[in-house]
Amino acid sequence: MPSLENIADIIHTWLNITFNSTTALLIELVIVAVSAIGLFSMLGLILIMMERKVSAYMQVRLGPNRVGPKGMFQTVADTLKLMVKEGMTPNGADKFLFNLAPFIVMIVAMVILAPLAFAKNFQLWDLNIGILFVASVSSVSVIGILMAGWASNNKYSLLGAMRSGAQIVSYELSAGLSIITIVILTGSLKISTIIQSQSDGWWIFKGHIPALIAFVIFIIAVTAETNRAPFDLAEAESELTAGFHTEYSGMKFALFFLAEYVNIFIVCVLGATLFLGGWMPLHFGTDTRFNELMDYIPSSLWLFGKTFFLIFIIMWFRWTFPRLRIDQLLNLEWKYLLPISMFNLLLTTLMAIMGWHF
Numbered sequence: 001m002p003s004l005e006n007i008a009d010i011i012h013t014w015l016n017i018t019f020n021s022t023t024a025l026l027i028e029l030v031i032v033a034v035s036a037i038g039l040f041s042m043l044g045l046i047l048i049m050m051e052r053k054v055s056a057y058m059q060v061r062l063g064p065n066r067v068g069p070k071g072m073f074q075t076v077a078d079t080l081k082l083m084v085k086e087g088m089t090p091n092g093a094d095k096f097l098f099n100l101a102p103f104i105v106m107i108v109a110m111v112i113l114a115p116l117a118f119a120k121n122f123q124l125w126d127l128n129i130g131i132l133f134v135a136s137v138s139s140v141s142v143i144g145i146l147m148a149g150w151a152s153n154n155k156y157s158l159l160g161a162m163r164s165g166a167q168i169v170s171y172e173l174s175a176g177l178s179i180i181t182i183v184i185l186t187g188s189l190k191i192s193t194i195i196q197s198q199s200d201g202w203w204i205f206k207g208h209i210p211a212l213i214a215f216v217i218f219i220i221a222v223t224a225e226t227n228r229a230p231f232d233l234a235e236a237e238s239e240l241t242a243g244f245h246t247e248y249s250g251m252k253f254a255l256f257f258l259a260e261y262v263n264i265f266i267v268c269v270l271g272a273t274l275f276l277g278g279w280m281p282l283h284f285g286t287d288t289r290f291n292e293l294m295d296y297i298p299s300s301l302w303l304f305g306k307t308f309f310l311i312f313i314i315m316w317f318r319w320t321f322p323r324l325r326i327d328q329l330l331n332l333e334w335k336y337l338l339p340i341s342m343f344n345l346l347l348t349t350l351m352a353i354m355g356w357h358f
Contacts, residue, residue: 004119004300032124036110040262045075047261050308051315058319079254087250090153097151102248102255104144109262111137115191116269119279119300123192130191131183134270135176138225141263142168145234148256149244160243163326164234168225170333175221177341181214181348182207182274191273198277200285208356210348215275217341222267223314224329226260230321231329264311272306279303 011031015024049064049072056063064071089095115130117123127133142165149161183189185207186197197203203211224231227243234243245256272278279299283291324332 004122008122036113039113040106040110040258043265044258044261045079047265047311048075048078050311051261051318054312054315055319058316082250082254085250087252088247090247092153093247094151094153097147098247099252101144101148101151102245102252102259104147105141105259106255106262108137108141108144109259109266112266116266117191117195117273117278118269118303119298122279122300126190126192129189131179131189131194131274135172135179138263138266139168139172141259145244148248152244152247154247157244157246160234160246164227164244166326167227167231167234167329170330171221171224171231171337174217174333174337174341175225177338177345178214178218178221179270179274181210181345184345184348184352185211187352191278195273195278195280198280198283200283202275202277202280202282204275207348208351210344210351211275213340213344214348215271217337217344218271218275219310219313220337221333222271223317224333226263226267226314228260228264228314229318230323232323233326233329264314265307268307268310268314269303271310272303276306276310277302278306 012024012028015027018024019027052063052071052074064074067073067077089098112134114125115123115127115133117126145164145168146161149157149159149164152158182194182203185203186194188194188197198206200206204215205211207214227234245253248256279302281291281294281297281299281302283294
């Protein structure tokens with residue numbers, strides 16, 4: 001069965017045979033850029049449709065069922081609608097920052113893709129501080145949100161942006177401590193090393209209770225960081241119209257909308273990498289027969305299966321829990337999640353020093 005690794009090797013070999021090394025590298029960079037844009041576009045279509053179908057199932061209704069077979073082309077129709085809508089800029093807005101903000105949010109999401117491993121030996125940039133790179137770059141997206149809220153010259157947009165800034169900065173602490181838990185168990189910030197450390201079992205299993213606590217806190221924290229319900233205070237329709245992107249329309253609004261789902265995908269890939277082995281098949285110790293059977297499944301299918309499982313959990317949150325108030329949201333982080341994360345980090349450190357994990 002052809003894998004992502006094989007396809008990449010075939011393209012790399014053909015380019016180096018056909019062109020000189022510099023030209024081959026430039027063509028590879030163009031292919032990577034086009035592939036990233038294509039991946040983002042497909043993710044937007046797939047995840048929005050998945051969101052609608054999941055919500056319909058949970059609310060015992062049909063969901064989109066008119067455009068295409070079982071409504072599968074509804075998101076395509078929505079995309080065409082957004083492409084032909086006129087992009088408006090409100091009077092009094094800072095036009096440069098207003099137009100720049102959605103691009104910053106999308107560019108940050110694209111940069112985060114670089115160190116993520118989508119299959120075995122299929123990674124754009126395996127730098128030795130991969131996890132630190134992802135955590136650092138992802139925090140820049142809040143600048144685009146604050147920029148959009150301030151530049152819109154709208155009080156609802158500004159309130160939504162301020163809420164989003166407070167929310168993202170707060171929940172980054174718990175998400176970061178959860179990530180550090182796995183870094184301590186692994187002893188490395190390199191993503192390929194973290195994945196290889198799970199060749200005899202995923203950390204959620206062999207990390208005992210501290211890894212499970214870190215996983216739960218991570219899922220809650222990244223749900224809040226991506227402004228998803230029940231933590232969608234930054235774009236609460238009943239209070240702020242649409243929050244920081246109230247004044248956006250057309251493709252600029254579509255970029256914010258797409259960025260939300262792309263960020264969900266990215267944090268779920270990160271969660272799958274840290275806690276569920278990434279592209280690594282399910283292995284248990286030295287049981288070679290079971291492990292060999294699991295190895296028949298392509299590594300890319302393992303990663304995307306785990307990722308979409310986590311995406312389903314985050315969507316499940318949205319259609320299960322009511323929206324919190326802003327004070328409840330911050331209390332949850334500062335009074336509960338952060339102290340638990342700090343204690344869990346100490347417990348993990350003790351467990352790593354004593355060698356109590358599998």
